[in-house]
Amino acid sequence: MIEIILNNEQLNFCKKIGYLRGLSYHHIDTINSQNFLKDKKGWYRSFIGVVGELAYALHTGQEINKAHEIDKYVLGIGDDGNDFYGSVNVKCSDTINKPNLMFPKLQFYRKQSKYYVLTWYKEPSVFLVGWIDRQTIEENIIIKDYGYGETIFFPNEMLRDFE
Numbered sequence: 001m002i003e004i005i006l007n008n009e010q011l012n013f014c015k016k017i018g019y020l021r022g023l024s025y026h027h028i029d030t031i032n033s034q035n036f037l038k039d040k041k042g043w044y045r046s047f048i049g050v051v052g053e054l055a056y057a058l059h060t061g062q063e064i065n066k067a068h069e070i071d072k073y074v075l076g077i078g079d080d081g082n083d084f085y086g087s088v089n090v091k092c093s094d095t096i097n098k099p100n101l102m103f104p105k106l107q108f109y110r111k112q113s114k115y116y117v118l119t120w121y122k123e124p125s126v127f128l129v130g131w132i133d134r135q136t137i138e139e140n141i142i143i144k145d146y147g148y149g150e151t152i153f154f155p156n157e158m159l160r161d162f163e
Contacts, residue, residue, distance in 0.1 A: 001120075002128040002162050004055040011124065014054055017064070018047030052092025052119035053083050055126035059162065060084070081111025089113035094121045098156055101132065105143060105150040118159060130159025 006014070022043035053064050062084050081089045089111065093099035101118045116137070118129040132154060142153045 001130075002059060004058050004126045004128065006051070006054065006124050006126060010054060011051075014050040015043070015047055017050045018045075019043040021046035021050070048092045048094055048121060049090070051121045051126055052090045052117070055092075055119050055128060056084065056088070056090045056117055059128055081107070081113045087112070087114035088117060089115065090117045090119060092119040092121055092126070098129065100156050101129075101154040101159065102144075102151050104148070105152050108137070108152050116154075118156065128162045129156050130161055132159050 022045065050064070056062070057064050064083075083090045091101060091103060099118065099120055101116060112134075114134050115131055116134070117131045120127040120129050137152065137154060140154075140158070142155075143150050144153045145151065
């Protein structure tokens, strides 16, 4: 795993963008995604996403897709799942233990990303856990139901390492 340590300025940037994104769709369940963080502040779900995106951006030298800061076109539906050029969808978790890549099955079929990146936020660090391509997920698909509907599950040890 690669560790990216975010400084206060970067964390504040993530909070600002997360807050703005949270306002754009009111931190609700959308057609394309579910809010599993209802016990957190309204912007937290988006903040976690931006943290993962920033870590990936710093590692790859790309920029965060600022078009999604407040995007009128994602109201009520969420974004299209492509956080970076090349059809990359970055997922971030702040779980206590090293996370697995998980997201709703419906999201997988509605959002046609080619690559999925898993990041893990442990303030102030963000770990790039690994990545996987869509074809590998489709060929080895594991579906679980944790009470929120069918969920794509991909164990972290099966993800490819970053170089």
